[in-house]
Amino acid sequence: xxxxxxxxxxxxxxxxxxxxxxxxxxxxxxxxxxxxxxxxxxxxxxxxxxxxxxxxxxxxxxxxxxxxxxxxxxxxxxxxxxxxxxxxxxxxxxxxxxxxxxxxxxxxxxxxxxxxxxxxxxxxxxxxxxxxxxxxxxxxxxxxxxxxxxxxxxxxxxxxxxxxxxxxxxxxxxxxxxxxxxxxxxxxxxxxxxxxxxxxxxxxxxxxxxxxxxxxxxxxxxxxxxxxxxxxxxxxxxxxxxxxxxxxxxxxxxxxxxxxxxxxxxxxxxxxxxxxxxxxxxxxxxxxxxxxxxxxxxxxxxxxxxxxxxxxxxxxxxxxxxxxxxxxx
Numbered sequence: 001x002x003x004x005x006x007x008x009x010x011x012x013x014x015x016x017x018x019x020x021x022x023x024x025x026x027x028x029x030x031x032x033x034x035x036x037x038x039x040x041x042x043x044x045x046x047x048x049x050x051x052x053x054x055x056x057x058x059x060x061x062x063x064x065x066x067x068x069x070x071x072x073x074x075x076x077x078x079x080x081x082x083x084x085x086x087x088x089x090x091x092x093x094x095x096x097x098x099x100x101x102x103x104x105x106x107x108x109x110x111x112x113x114x115x116x117x118x119x120x121x122x123x124x125x126x127x128x129x130x131x132x133x134x135x136x137x138x139x140x141x142x143x144x145x146x147x148x149x150x151x152x153x154x155x156x157x158x159x160x161x162x163x164x165x166x167x168x169x170x171x172x173x174x175x176x177x178x179x180x181x182x183x184x185x186x187x188x189x190x191x192x193x194x195x196x197x198x199x200x201x202x203x204x205x206x207x208x209x210x211x212x213x214x215x216x217x218x219x220x221x222x223x224x225x226x227x228x229x230x231x232x233x234x235x236x237x238x239x240x241x242x243x244x245x246x247x248x249x250x251x252x253x254x255x256x257x258x259x260x261x262x263x264x265x266x267x268x269x270x271x272x273x274x275x276x277x278x279x280x281x282x283x284x285x286x287x288x289x290x291x292x293x294x295x296x297x298x299x300x301x302x303x304x305x306x307x308x309x310x311x312x313x314x315x316x317x318x319x320x321x322x323x324x325x326x327x328x329x
Contacts (some may be wrong), residue, residue: 010055039277042081043074044095045161045291047156048215051206051298052079052096052265055126057265057297059285067284070277078185079159081111087270088117090137093280097103098129098160098169099264099310100240106312111165119271121317124284125309128244129260131168132203136193139219141200144169144230148178151194155199156185163321164263165202171237172230186211194218206265206298207250223251225258234261240310264310265298269317272318278319286327 039077043060046052066322072094077083080260083095083107101111108116141150147169152312154169155161163185166176182198189201190211203209223246226234231243238261246258269278285292285302292299304327308316 003048009247012152023048031251037069038177039070041070041072041093043072044077044086044092045074046077046079046096047082048076048158049081049190049211051127051209051296052128053295054210054300055206056096056265058292060300062288062292063284065279067280068161070280077158078156081160081163081300082158084112084120084268085158086115087120087268088115090270093273094123094269096126096265096269097268098164099125099266100164100238101160102266102268102315103240103312104163106315116179119124120274120315121269121271121278121320122311122315123267123269123317123320124285124302124307125276125311126265126267127206127298129204130207130209130244130246130262131164131241131264132207132246132258133204133210133213133224133258134193134201134203134215135199135222135224136196137222139199139222141205141224143224144172144226145174147200149172150199151182151197153184153198155183155202157183157190161186161204162201164204164241167203167238168234168241168261171234181270190215193221200224204263206296206301207246208297210289212251218254223254223258223260225256226260231259231261266311271317273317273319275317275319278317279323282320282323283327 001061041057045056056074056185063070080097080101083092083097086092088093095141104110105112105117105120115207133144154165184192192198193201193215203212235241235243240263241261244262248255248257289299289302307324
Protein backbone atom coordinates (compact mmCIF):
# COMPACT_ATOMS: atom_id res chain seq x y z
CA UNK A 1 0.00 0.00 0.00
CA UNK A 2 1.49 3.40 -0.96
CA UNK A 3 2.12 6.01 1.76
CA UNK A 4 -0.68 8.54 0.90
CA UNK A 5 -3.31 5.77 0.73
CA UNK A 6 -2.08 4.29 4.02
CA UNK A 7 -2.40 7.67 5.73
CA UNK A 8 -5.95 8.09 4.34
CA UNK A 9 -7.02 4.68 5.65
CA UNK A 10 -5.55 5.36 9.09
CA UNK A 11 -7.36 8.72 9.28
CA UNK A 12 -10.70 7.06 8.41
CA UNK A 13 -10.18 4.39 11.07
CA UNK A 14 -9.28 7.07 13.64
CA UNK A 15 -12.47 8.96 12.74
CA UNK A 16 -14.63 5.86 13.33
CA UNK A 17 -12.94 5.19 16.67
CA UNK A 18 -13.45 8.81 17.77
CA UNK A 19 -17.17 8.81 16.90
CA UNK A 20 -19.84 7.59 19.34
CA UNK A 21 -20.82 3.98 18.60
CA UNK A 22 -24.28 4.95 17.37
CA UNK A 23 -22.85 7.43 14.87
CA UNK A 24 -20.21 4.98 13.63
CA UNK A 25 -22.92 2.35 13.14
CA UNK A 26 -24.97 4.88 11.17
CA UNK A 27 -22.08 5.55 8.81
CA UNK A 28 -21.58 1.83 8.27
CA UNK A 29 -25.32 1.48 7.63
CA UNK A 30 -25.28 4.34 5.11
CA UNK A 31 -22.39 2.75 3.24
CA UNK A 32 -24.32 -0.54 3.08
CA UNK A 33 -27.38 1.26 1.75
CA UNK A 34 -25.33 2.92 -1.00
CA UNK A 35 -23.96 -0.49 -1.98
CA UNK A 36 -27.52 -1.82 -2.32
CA UNK A 37 -29.05 1.08 -4.25
CA UNK A 38 -29.10 -0.98 -7.47
CA UNK A 39 -29.64 -4.71 -7.91
CA UNK A 40 -27.53 -5.97 -10.82
CA UNK A 41 -28.75 -9.07 -12.66
CA UNK A 42 -27.22 -11.04 -15.54
CA UNK A 43 -29.50 -12.68 -18.11
CA UNK A 44 -28.69 -15.45 -20.60
CA UNK A 45 -30.34 -15.41 -24.02
CA UNK A 46 -29.18 -17.28 -27.14
CA UNK A 47 -27.70 -16.83 -30.62
CA UNK A 48 -27.96 -13.36 -32.12
CA UNK A 49 -29.98 -14.69 -35.08
CA UNK A 50 -32.46 -16.57 -32.89
CA UNK A 51 -35.44 -15.31 -30.87
CA UNK A 52 -34.02 -15.45 -27.32
CA UNK A 53 -31.48 -12.72 -28.06
CA UNK A 54 -33.70 -9.86 -29.32
CA UNK A 55 -36.50 -10.64 -26.88
CA UNK A 56 -34.11 -11.08 -23.95
CA UNK A 57 -32.44 -7.76 -24.81
CA UNK A 58 -35.86 -6.10 -24.85
CA UNK A 59 -36.70 -7.57 -21.42
CA UNK A 60 -33.38 -6.36 -20.01
CA UNK A 61 -33.96 -2.88 -21.44
CA UNK A 62 -37.47 -2.65 -19.99
CA UNK A 63 -36.35 -3.82 -16.55
CA UNK A 64 -33.34 -1.51 -16.49
CA UNK A 65 -35.19 1.61 -17.64
CA UNK A 66 -38.65 1.18 -16.13
CA UNK A 67 -38.06 -0.71 -12.88
CA UNK A 68 -36.42 1.33 -10.13
CA UNK A 69 -33.12 0.18 -8.62
CA UNK A 70 -32.70 -2.73 -11.07
CA UNK A 71 -30.12 -3.08 -13.83
CA UNK A 72 -30.14 -6.16 -16.09
CA UNK A 73 -27.40 -7.02 -18.56
CA UNK A 74 -28.30 -9.59 -21.24
CA UNK A 75 -25.71 -11.92 -22.75
CA UNK A 76 -25.68 -13.94 -25.96
CA UNK A 77 -25.09 -17.65 -25.23
CA UNK A 78 -25.38 -20.95 -27.07
CA UNK A 79 -28.87 -21.42 -25.59
CA UNK A 80 -30.92 -23.30 -23.03
CA UNK A 81 -28.43 -25.85 -21.68
CA UNK A 82 -25.56 -23.39 -21.36
CA UNK A 83 -27.91 -20.88 -19.73
CA UNK A 84 -28.90 -23.31 -16.99
CA UNK A 85 -25.33 -24.51 -16.46
CA UNK A 86 -24.28 -20.85 -16.05
CA UNK A 87 -27.12 -20.38 -13.55
CA UNK A 88 -25.85 -23.41 -11.61
CA UNK A 89 -22.45 -21.65 -11.40
CA UNK A 90 -24.21 -18.42 -10.35
CA UNK A 91 -22.90 -16.60 -13.41
CA UNK A 92 -26.48 -15.84 -14.50
CA UNK A 93 -29.54 -14.78 -12.51
CA UNK A 94 -32.14 -15.00 -15.29
CA UNK A 95 -32.40 -16.86 -18.59
CA UNK A 96 -34.68 -18.07 -21.36
CA UNK A 97 -34.81 -21.83 -21.87
CA UNK A 98 -36.85 -24.52 -23.61
CA UNK A 99 -39.46 -26.25 -21.49
CA UNK A 100 -37.99 -29.72 -22.09
CA UNK A 101 -34.55 -28.55 -20.97
CA UNK A 102 -36.06 -26.94 -17.86
CA UNK A 103 -37.76 -30.23 -16.99
CA UNK A 104 -34.54 -32.20 -17.55
CA UNK A 105 -32.56 -29.78 -15.36
CA UNK A 106 -35.03 -30.11 -12.49
CA UNK A 107 -35.18 -33.92 -12.73
CA UNK A 108 -31.44 -34.37 -13.32
CA UNK A 109 -31.85 -36.23 -16.62
CA UNK A 110 -30.24 -35.92 -20.05
CA UNK A 111 -27.47 -33.31 -20.01
CA UNK A 112 -28.12 -32.81 -16.30
CA UNK A 113 -27.68 -36.44 -15.21
CA UNK A 114 -25.88 -36.33 -11.88
CA UNK A 115 -26.12 -32.53 -11.85
CA UNK A 116 -29.76 -31.61 -11.20
CA UNK A 117 -30.82 -28.01 -10.71
CA UNK A 118 -33.51 -28.16 -7.99
CA UNK A 119 -33.16 -24.42 -7.28
CA UNK A 120 -34.40 -23.56 -10.79
CA UNK A 121 -37.69 -21.62 -10.84
CA UNK A 122 -39.97 -20.47 -13.66
CA UNK A 123 -41.20 -16.88 -13.85
CA UNK A 124 -43.40 -17.47 -16.89
CA UNK A 125 -43.96 -19.43 -20.08
CA UNK A 126 -43.40 -17.03 -22.97
CA UNK A 127 -44.24 -18.37 -26.42
CA UNK A 128 -44.23 -21.53 -28.56
CA UNK A 129 -40.82 -22.57 -29.89
CA UNK A 130 -41.51 -24.01 -33.30
CA UNK A 131 -39.59 -26.92 -34.83
CA UNK A 132 -38.65 -25.82 -38.36
CA UNK A 133 -36.94 -28.25 -40.73
CA UNK A 134 -35.26 -25.98 -43.26
CA UNK A 135 -33.90 -27.04 -46.65
CA UNK A 136 -32.94 -25.13 -49.76
CA UNK A 137 -35.83 -24.79 -52.23
CA UNK A 138 -34.21 -27.08 -54.82
CA UNK A 139 -33.44 -29.85 -52.29
CA UNK A 140 -34.82 -33.34 -52.95
CA UNK A 141 -35.73 -33.69 -49.24
CA UNK A 142 -39.52 -33.74 -48.80
CA UNK A 143 -39.93 -35.40 -45.38
CA UNK A 144 -38.04 -35.94 -42.14
CA UNK A 145 -37.52 -39.62 -42.98
CA UNK A 146 -35.32 -38.53 -45.88
CA UNK A 147 -32.76 -37.06 -43.48
CA UNK A 148 -31.25 -40.53 -43.05
CA UNK A 149 -27.68 -40.44 -44.35
CA UNK A 150 -27.70 -36.62 -44.70
CA UNK A 151 -25.69 -33.83 -43.11
CA UNK A 152 -28.10 -32.05 -40.76
CA UNK A 153 -27.47 -29.00 -38.58
CA UNK A 154 -28.95 -29.79 -35.16
CA UNK A 155 -27.87 -26.70 -33.22
CA UNK A 156 -25.01 -25.31 -31.18
CA UNK A 157 -23.32 -27.38 -28.46
CA UNK A 158 -24.98 -26.52 -25.17
CA UNK A 159 -28.30 -25.61 -26.77
CA UNK A 160 -31.76 -27.07 -26.23
CA UNK A 161 -31.99 -27.15 -30.03
CA UNK A 162 -29.56 -30.08 -30.05
CA UNK A 163 -31.47 -32.06 -27.41
CA UNK A 164 -34.84 -31.70 -29.10
CA UNK A 165 -33.45 -32.24 -32.62
CA UNK A 166 -31.76 -35.52 -31.69
CA UNK A 167 -34.80 -36.70 -29.69
CA UNK A 168 -37.03 -35.94 -32.65
CA UNK A 169 -34.80 -37.79 -35.10
CA UNK A 170 -34.66 -40.76 -32.72
CA UNK A 171 -38.46 -40.76 -32.52
CA UNK A 172 -38.47 -41.36 -36.28
CA UNK A 173 -35.98 -44.20 -35.96
CA UNK A 174 -33.00 -42.13 -37.09
CA UNK A 175 -30.18 -42.46 -34.53
CA UNK A 176 -26.98 -40.41 -34.45
CA UNK A 177 -25.24 -43.17 -36.41
CA UNK A 178 -27.84 -42.96 -39.19
CA UNK A 179 -27.05 -39.39 -40.25
CA UNK A 180 -24.33 -36.78 -39.77
CA UNK A 181 -25.34 -34.31 -37.04
CA UNK A 182 -23.66 -30.92 -37.33
CA UNK A 183 -23.22 -28.93 -34.13
CA UNK A 184 -23.09 -25.24 -35.03
CA UNK A 185 -24.96 -22.09 -34.01
CA UNK A 186 -27.73 -20.36 -35.95
CA UNK A 187 -25.23 -17.67 -36.98
CA UNK A 188 -22.87 -20.30 -38.43
CA UNK A 189 -25.79 -22.27 -39.92
CA UNK A 190 -26.85 -19.21 -41.91
CA UNK A 191 -23.47 -19.05 -43.67
CA UNK A 192 -23.17 -22.83 -44.05
CA UNK A 193 -26.61 -23.28 -45.65
CA UNK A 194 -25.90 -20.42 -48.03
CA UNK A 195 -22.69 -22.21 -49.09
CA UNK A 196 -24.64 -25.51 -49.43
CA UNK A 197 -22.30 -27.19 -46.96
CA UNK A 198 -25.14 -29.20 -45.40
CA UNK A 199 -28.45 -30.72 -46.47
CA UNK A 200 -30.84 -29.38 -43.83
CA UNK A 201 -31.09 -27.45 -40.58
CA UNK A 202 -33.43 -28.08 -37.66
CA UNK A 203 -34.23 -24.68 -36.18
CA UNK A 204 -36.27 -24.53 -32.96
CA UNK A 205 -37.25 -20.97 -32.14
CA UNK A 206 -40.01 -18.40 -32.04
CA UNK A 207 -41.26 -17.37 -35.45
CA UNK A 208 -40.46 -15.62 -37.64
CA UNK A 209 -36.89 -16.70 -36.87
CA UNK A 210 -34.27 -14.16 -37.93
CA UNK A 211 -31.86 -16.85 -39.17
CA UNK A 212 -34.44 -18.25 -41.61
CA UNK A 213 -35.56 -14.81 -42.76
CA UNK A 214 -31.95 -13.79 -43.44
CA UNK A 215 -31.22 -17.04 -45.28
CA UNK A 216 -34.26 -16.35 -47.48
CA UNK A 217 -32.67 -13.11 -48.63
CA UNK A 218 -29.68 -15.11 -49.89
CA UNK A 219 -31.17 -18.41 -51.09
CA UNK A 220 -34.71 -19.69 -51.72
CA UNK A 221 -35.66 -22.09 -48.91
CA UNK A 222 -38.49 -24.42 -47.87
CA UNK A 223 -39.78 -25.52 -44.48
CA UNK A 224 -40.76 -29.18 -44.51
CA UNK A 225 -44.33 -29.89 -43.40
CA UNK A 226 -45.08 -32.96 -41.28
CA UNK A 227 -47.77 -35.39 -42.37
CA UNK A 228 -50.65 -36.20 -39.98
CA UNK A 229 -49.06 -39.60 -39.29
CA UNK A 230 -45.66 -38.03 -38.57
CA UNK A 231 -47.25 -35.46 -36.26
CA UNK A 232 -49.15 -38.14 -34.34
CA UNK A 233 -46.02 -40.29 -34.05
CA UNK A 234 -43.75 -37.57 -32.74
CA UNK A 235 -46.21 -36.11 -30.23
CA UNK A 236 -46.84 -39.59 -28.86
CA UNK A 237 -43.11 -40.27 -28.49
CA UNK A 238 -42.29 -36.78 -27.11
CA UNK A 239 -45.34 -35.58 -25.16
CA UNK A 240 -43.80 -32.16 -24.42
CA UNK A 241 -44.28 -31.40 -28.13
CA UNK A 242 -47.66 -30.39 -29.51
CA UNK A 243 -48.93 -29.97 -33.06
CA UNK A 244 -48.88 -26.48 -34.54
CA UNK A 245 -49.51 -24.87 -37.92
CA UNK A 246 -47.30 -22.07 -39.18
CA UNK A 247 -49.75 -19.76 -40.95
CA UNK A 248 -49.13 -18.57 -44.51
CA UNK A 249 -46.89 -15.49 -44.80
CA UNK A 250 -44.96 -16.34 -41.63
CA UNK A 251 -42.03 -16.04 -44.03
CA UNK A 252 -41.77 -14.20 -47.34
CA UNK A 253 -43.12 -16.30 -50.19
CA UNK A 254 -44.80 -18.84 -47.88
CA UNK A 255 -48.25 -19.33 -49.40
CA UNK A 256 -49.36 -22.49 -47.56
CA UNK A 257 -49.55 -23.40 -43.86
CA UNK A 258 -46.75 -25.63 -42.55
CA UNK A 259 -47.67 -28.43 -40.14
CA UNK A 260 -45.06 -28.95 -37.46
CA UNK A 261 -44.65 -29.24 -33.67
CA UNK A 262 -43.63 -26.87 -30.87
CA UNK A 263 -42.70 -26.62 -27.20
CA UNK A 264 -42.61 -23.60 -24.88
CA UNK A 265 -39.90 -21.03 -24.19
CA UNK A 266 -39.69 -20.14 -20.49
CA UNK A 267 -38.26 -17.27 -18.49
CA UNK A 268 -36.38 -18.86 -15.60
CA UNK A 269 -34.51 -17.72 -12.50
CA UNK A 270 -33.06 -19.08 -9.27
CA UNK A 271 -34.99 -19.69 -6.07
CA UNK A 272 -32.55 -17.17 -4.54
CA UNK A 273 -34.41 -14.35 -6.32
CA UNK A 274 -36.62 -12.60 -3.75
CA UNK A 275 -40.40 -12.83 -4.05
CA UNK A 276 -40.73 -9.06 -4.35
CA UNK A 277 -38.16 -8.80 -7.13
CA UNK A 278 -39.67 -11.75 -9.01
CA UNK A 279 -43.13 -10.16 -8.81
CA UNK A 280 -41.76 -6.80 -9.99
CA UNK A 281 -39.94 -8.36 -12.95
CA UNK A 282 -43.16 -10.08 -14.06
CA UNK A 283 -45.28 -6.98 -13.60
CA UNK A 284 -42.85 -4.83 -15.59
CA UNK A 285 -43.07 -7.20 -18.56
CA UNK A 286 -46.88 -7.13 -18.55
CA UNK A 287 -46.99 -3.37 -18.01
CA UNK A 288 -44.81 -2.90 -21.10
CA UNK A 289 -46.16 -5.54 -23.47
CA UNK A 290 -47.17 -2.93 -26.06
CA UNK A 291 -43.55 -1.82 -26.32
CA UNK A 292 -42.22 -5.40 -26.35
CA UNK A 293 -44.58 -6.27 -29.22
CA UNK A 294 -42.80 -3.68 -31.36
CA UNK A 295 -39.48 -5.46 -30.75
CA UNK A 296 -40.49 -9.02 -31.64
CA UNK A 297 -43.68 -10.66 -32.87
CA UNK A 298 -43.47 -13.39 -30.23
CA UNK A 299 -44.21 -10.89 -27.47
CA UNK A 300 -47.82 -11.11 -28.72
CA UNK A 301 -47.87 -14.65 -27.29
CA UNK A 302 -47.13 -13.54 -23.73
CA UNK A 303 -50.51 -13.82 -22.05
CA UNK A 304 -51.83 -14.09 -18.51
CA UNK A 305 -53.80 -17.13 -19.71
CA UNK A 306 -50.76 -19.14 -20.83
CA UNK A 307 -47.97 -18.09 -18.48
CA UNK A 308 -48.13 -21.32 -16.48
CA UNK A 309 -48.37 -23.63 -19.51
CA UNK A 310 -45.90 -26.48 -19.20
CA UNK A 311 -44.40 -25.27 -15.90
CA UNK A 312 -43.30 -28.27 -13.80
CA UNK A 313 -45.49 -28.58 -10.71
CA UNK A 314 -43.96 -26.89 -7.68
CA UNK A 315 -41.35 -24.97 -9.67
CA UNK A 316 -43.12 -21.68 -10.42
CA UNK A 317 -41.45 -18.90 -8.45
CA UNK A 318 -43.64 -17.83 -5.47
CA UNK A 319 -43.19 -14.16 -6.39
CA UNK A 320 -44.41 -14.85 -9.90
CA UNK A 321 -47.42 -16.76 -8.59
CA UNK A 322 -48.25 -13.84 -6.30
CA UNK A 323 -48.18 -11.44 -9.24
CA UNK A 324 -50.35 -13.65 -11.45
CA UNK A 325 -52.89 -14.12 -8.67
CA UNK A 326 -53.20 -10.37 -8.23
CA UNK A 327 -53.27 -9.74 -11.99
CA UNK A 328 -56.15 -12.12 -12.57
CA UNK A 329 -58.40 -10.42 -10.01
